[in-house]
Amino acid sequence: MATDAAALHEERFGETQRRDAWWVQPLLMGAAFVAFIVYATFRGFWNADYEYGHGTDVLPAHAYFLSPFYSPLLALPSWVPAFLGPAIFVMWMPAGFRLTCYYARKAYYRALFADPPGCAVAEYCKNNYKGERGMWAFQNLHRYFLYLALLLVCMHIYHVFEACRWPAGEGGMTFGMSAGTLVLLVDLVFLSLYVFSCHSLRHLVGGRLDCFSGGAHESRYKLWRGVTKLNDFHGTFFWMSLFTVGFADFYIWMVSSARITDIRLF
Numbered sequence: 081m082a083t084d085a086a087a088l089h090e091e092r093f094g095e096t097q098r099r100d101a102w103w104v105q106p107l108l109m110g111a112a113f114v115a116f117i118v119y120a121t122f123r124g125f126w127n128a129d130y131e132y133g134h135g136t137d138v139l140p141a142h143a144y145f146l147s148p149f150y151s152p153l154l155a156l157p158s159w160v161p162a163f164l165g166p167a168i169f170v171m172w173m174p175a176g177f178r179l180t181c182y183y184a185r186k187a188y189y190r191a192l193f194a195d196p197p198g199c200a201v202a203e204y205c206k207n208n209y210k211g212e213r214g215m216w217a218f219q220n221l222h223r224y225f226l227y228l229a230l231l232l233v234c235m236h237i238y239h240v241f242e243a244c245r246w247p248a249g250e251g252g253m254t255f256g257m258s259a260g261t262l263v264l265l266v267d268l269v270f271l272s273l274y275v276f277s278c279h280s281l282r283h284l285v286g287g288r289l290d291c292f293s294g295g296a297h298e299s300r301y302k303l304w305r306g307v308t309k310l311n312d313f314h315g316t317f318f319w320m321s322l323f324t325v326g327f328a329d330f331y332i333w334m335v336s337s338a339r340i341t342d343i344r345l346f
């Protein structure tokens with residue numbers, strides 16, 4: 081049976097020929113985005129309960145733990161207003177990386193701006209797409225945020241390393257792990273999977289080459305294939321790493337405020 085394309089043209093906001101529950105995914109994603117933004121902003125301004133262990137006043141007999149929201153931990157000069165904690169000065173890096181992420185753009189354009197709310201669903205502002213220009217030109221900074229994200233991965237590796245160094249007698253340190261170490265380790269794994277599946281990284285390692293054969297080009301081809309495989313799951317890694325970074329901060333908040341105990345495993 082022939083289809084009249086003109087009859088399938090959706091006009092009003094939300095109008096669609098789709099019969100599936102297309103609105104469930106953007107609704108859940110919108111709720112997750114709002115919940116994370118509210119929580120991260122609150123914790124950024126909370127400016128307390130973000131570290132514990134060796135070298136701090138809280139649980140000094142533990143290995144050192146730092147919330148990923150406060151990493152790298154800055155020592156602020158005294159003239160900085162007290163309500164501006166160190167997290168506010170570092171959060172722009174992961175926030176900028178996630179905000180400009182190619183996957184995240186699709187997700188929050190749909191979930192938060194309904195522009196469009198879903199595939200083949202009429203959008204709120206029609207015929208206004210001008211590309212990522214004007215204010216949206218900042219999305220082009222993603223390739224530069226990638227370099228900062230790679231630095232953050234290094235910082236996370238360092239924090240997991242620190243979380244494995246436990247004070248021993250007579251000022252020495254010994255290897256050990258606690259439940260908190262595993263929380264930071266899982267966060268590191270998902271952050272790394274998210275960063276190493278980035279579209280910009282894929283271009284960085286394999287782009288601008290006409291031919292992959294010979295010498296260093298073959299190494300770049302292998303890297304490109306690895307990033308491409310991970311890239312298939314980039315959206316999943318985005319959400320998993322968002323959850324694990326939030327949970328890691330929450331766990332450290334709970335332990336450092338003495339609401340729960342970080343159990344040492346060995």
Ligand code: FES
Nearest residue numbers: 181182183278279
């Ligand atoms: Fe998502 Fe680069 S495209 S992190």
